[in-house]
Amino acid sequence: MEDFKKKLTQKYRLITRFCCCALLIYFGLTRFVKGADDFAVGLVSGMFSGIMIVSIFNLARIHRALHNEEKLKEMYIQQTDERNISISKETMKTSSVVSLMATAFSTIVFGFFNPVISMTLCISIMADAVITIAVQFYYKKKM
Amino acid sequence: MKNKIQELRKSRKVTQQELADALSVTRQTIISLENGRYNASLILAHKAAQFFGVTIEELFIFEGEENL
Numbered sequence: 001m002e003d004f005k006k007k008l009t010q011k012y013r014l015i016t017r018f019c020c021c022a023l024l025i026y027f028g029l030t031r032f033v034k035g036a037d038d039f040a041v042g043l044v045s046g047m048f049s050g051i052m053i054v055s056i057f058n059l060a061r062i063h064r065a066l067h068n069e070e071k072l073k074e075m076y077i078q079q080t081d082e083r084n085i086s087i088s089k090e091t092m093k094t095s096s097v098v099s100l101m102a103t104a105f106s107t108i109v110f111g112f113f114n115p116v117i118s119m120t121l122c123i124s125i126m127a128d129a130v131i132t133i134a135v136q137f138y139y140k141k142k143m
Numbered sequence: 144m145k146n147k148i149q150e151l152r153k154s155r156k157v158t159q160q161e162l163a164d165a166l167s168v169t170r171q172t173i174i175s176l177e178n179g180r181y182n183a184s185l186i187l188a189h190k191a192a193q194f195f196g197v198t199i200e201e202l203f204i205f206e207g208e209e210n211l
Contacts, residue, residue, distance in 0.1 A: 081172055
């Protein structure tokens, strides 16, 4: 349980630093980038708000767990439960296959209407394949 | 893979929540194990066997060529 507490403390610090960086980037982008169109400003504001809401929610959860033994144990069980971990792994595996298939299908369909989007999707698939190969290579060496 | 978790738990008058707490898993995991929807890892199987004071072979019944 002590190891888990240490990990949570590290996570808390990491999220706090991440929030500070996001805040700096957001103000940097909105104050110093002149002439940005409404779409870009809206996109940055939306992403920033989303990141901050999720981060603050996570910080509150971790803070509560770090100051309450009962909540800490509850969180430990939730996060280390092997069935939950197994579900997460299966979800990632299935969703990445479905997402890849959808992207491949979209690449073909957009090829008839907009070559730029089709090319972007194709590059995305290639990048995904390179990342998958690299990660697989890493785990083959590790296990 | 079949198992005798429910049988042993009931015979010892242990609730699912108590067993879950003892094994540091969620109650949902115990339910899934008892229903045979989820196969325990070696570590969890070992912990469960230790909890009931039986061997892993006595607790889990491996039937032929099961695809994990």
